[in-house]
Amino acid sequence: MYNTIVIGGGAGGLTVSIALASAGKKVLLIEKEQLGGECTWGGCIPSKSFISASKKTSNLKDALDKVIKNVHKVGDAELPYISKFENIEYVKGEGTFVDKNTVSVNGKIYKSKYIVVSTGSLPFIPNIKGIKNSQYFTNQDFFYSKDNYKSIVMLGAGVISLELAFPLKKLGIEVTIIEKSEFFLPTLEKEIREFYIQKLKEAKIKLFLNCTSIEIDVINSEKIEKEIIVRTNNGDFKTEKIFVSTGRISNIDNLKLENAEINYNQKEIIVDKYMRTSTKNIFAIGDVASEFKFSHVAGYQGEIVVRNILFPYILKKVDYSYIPWTLFGDIEVSKVGLSEEVAKQKFKKIYVYTIDKENDRSVIAFEQTFLLKVICDSKFNIIGVVCIGERAGEIVGILQVMIGNKIKLYKGLNSIQAYPTYAYYIRNLSKRAYVDYLKSFMNMFHN
Numbered sequence: 001m002y003n004t005i006v007i008g009g010g011a012g013g014l015t016v017s018i019a020l021a022s023a024g025k026k027v028l029l030i031e032k033e034q035l036g037g038e039c040t041w042g043g044c045i046p047s048k049s050f051i052s053a054s055k056k057t058s059n060l061k062d063a064l065d066k067v068i069k070n071v072h073k074v075g076d077a078e079l080p081y082i083s084k085f086e087n088i089e090y091v092k093g094e095g096t097f098v099d100k101n102t103v104s105v106n107g108k109i110y111k112s113k114y115i116v117v118s119t120g121s122l123p124f125i126p127n128i129k130g131i132k133n134s135q136y137f138t139n140q141d142f143f144y145s146k147d148n149y150k151s152i153v154m155l156g157a158g159v160i161s162l163e164l165a166f167p168l169k170k171l172g173i174e175v176t177i178i179e180k181s182e183f184f185l186p187t188l189e190k191e192i193r194e195f196y197i198q199k200l201k202e203a204k205i206k207l208f209l210n211c212t213s214i215e216i217d218v219i220n221s222e223k224i225e226k227e228i229i230v231r232t233n234n235g236d237f238k239t240e241k242i243f244v245s246t247g248r249i250s251n252i253d254n255l256k257l258e259n260a261e262i263n264y265n266q267k268e269i270i271v272d273k274y275m276r277t278s279t280k281n282i283f284a285i286g287d288v289a290s291e292f293k294f295s296h297v298a299g300y301q302g303e304i305v306v307r308n309i310l311f312p313y314i315l316k317k318v319d320y321s322y323i324p325w326t327l328f329g330d331i332e333v334s335k336v337g338l339s340e341e342v343a344k345q346k347f348k349k350i351y352v353y354t355i356d357k358e359n360d361r362s363v364i365a366f367e368q369t370f371l372l373k374v375i376c377d378s379k380f381n382i383i384g385v386v387c388i389g390e391r392a393g394e395i396v397g398i399l400q401v402m403i404g405n406k407i408k409l410y411k412g413l414n415s416i417q418a419y420p421t422y423a424y425y426i427r428n429l430s431k432r433a434y435v436d437y438l439k440s441f442m443n444m445f446h447n
Helices: 011-022 037-042 044-053 060-075 078-082 159-170 190-203 295-310 340-346 360-364 392-404 409-414 422-446
Strands: 002-007 027-031 088-092 095-099 102-105 108-117 121-123 151-155 174-178 206-208 214-219 227-232 235-239 241-244 248-250 282-284 325-328 332-337 350-356 371-377 382-388
Touching: 002 011, 011 027, 011 037, 011 078, 011 088, 011 108, 011 295, 027 102, 037 044, 037 060, 037 295, 044 060, 044 159, 044 325, 078 088, 108 295, 151 159, 151 227, 151 235, 159 174, 159 190, 159 325, 174 235, 190 206, 190 332, 190 371, 190 382, 227 241, 282 295, 325 392, 332 392, 340 350, 340 371, 340 382, 350 422, 360 422, 371 422, 382 392, 392 409, 392 422, 409 422
Parallel strands: 002 027, 002 108, 027 088, 108 282, 151 174, 151 241, 174 206
Antiparallel strands: 095 102, 102 108, 121 248, 214 227, 227 235, 325 332, 332 382, 350 371, 371 382
């Protein structure tokens, strides 16, 4: 009998398996596809590699070849790595529940004290007339295609579409993005929305919002090659390929959750603040149980589960207050915490500190775009950050460390940062916050 069975070998499942094995617990890791999960084989690794590859070549096939080499370099290392842990037994196959302590894989029965479900998510395919005949791409097969094409229509104006649109355009592909909603990136800051609308215009990538009616016609004839026409209330668009990026659905269909009395809905497995399902010895993490469909969130949730399995009498809660987010488009965009607009609604007084492209680092790097905005409450706790520019994710990461450790912004003044790094300019913001802190302190003293 195992201490823990982990179903799904993506970011969350690997985190749990390796950590528990390192703590001396016997683990069975089950994965029906490839270790590394969606992030490695169809998400983070290939999409970011594709952005980089488009800067090294002008040919789509060459770019994709470079991407796949990177994917295998990362993904193929997973099995040899977990094989180093004697306490991890790996089984390739599809795991299904028999009861709350029992899982079946390839016709064999396995039992454990705890079970962790980390089966990820799948692309949501909307019910659009004609879509099944269009041979559409999703993130799962786009990077592995050998087809040559000169045009593509992307259904959905979310993160994946934006990350792929710019490199595709650089590689000579005509890109059109169609979005059902009348709003573009509605959950993001005004600065981010305006920035991306402008970048799309500059790149001559067409964006059409409020496409509430969509049909797809596939025309095959002897006179012309196959032609796809996407018909919408905003016009018709001829294209050679379609990419579908209209959301994600949890990968739960074949788990037989009812055998373990696990509650779930149309979106995900239902979990509590400790990542436990309705059956308390079974946990669920990652895309299958979270609205935050990021690999780093799955890893974080996995760490919480490890803590709660090892110390079941001192359970630790998840905290989603400050989840960082980065969009790797033509230029990086990253954020964490509240927007300025929301912060003004939530707090009576806030402080906002900004740096634009006139800072020395951006000048010497010939950056055409840069913005760093840090929002603090009245006590100078950092409650929101947004950054647009090169290495935005790393810049926000520095401030996220301060947030996670409850370090007030002005405390950054206690560090010395090399000039002219981005960290140096974060310290400059700390200096400005320190001045405001002194003013507030003196005002309080005099009043």
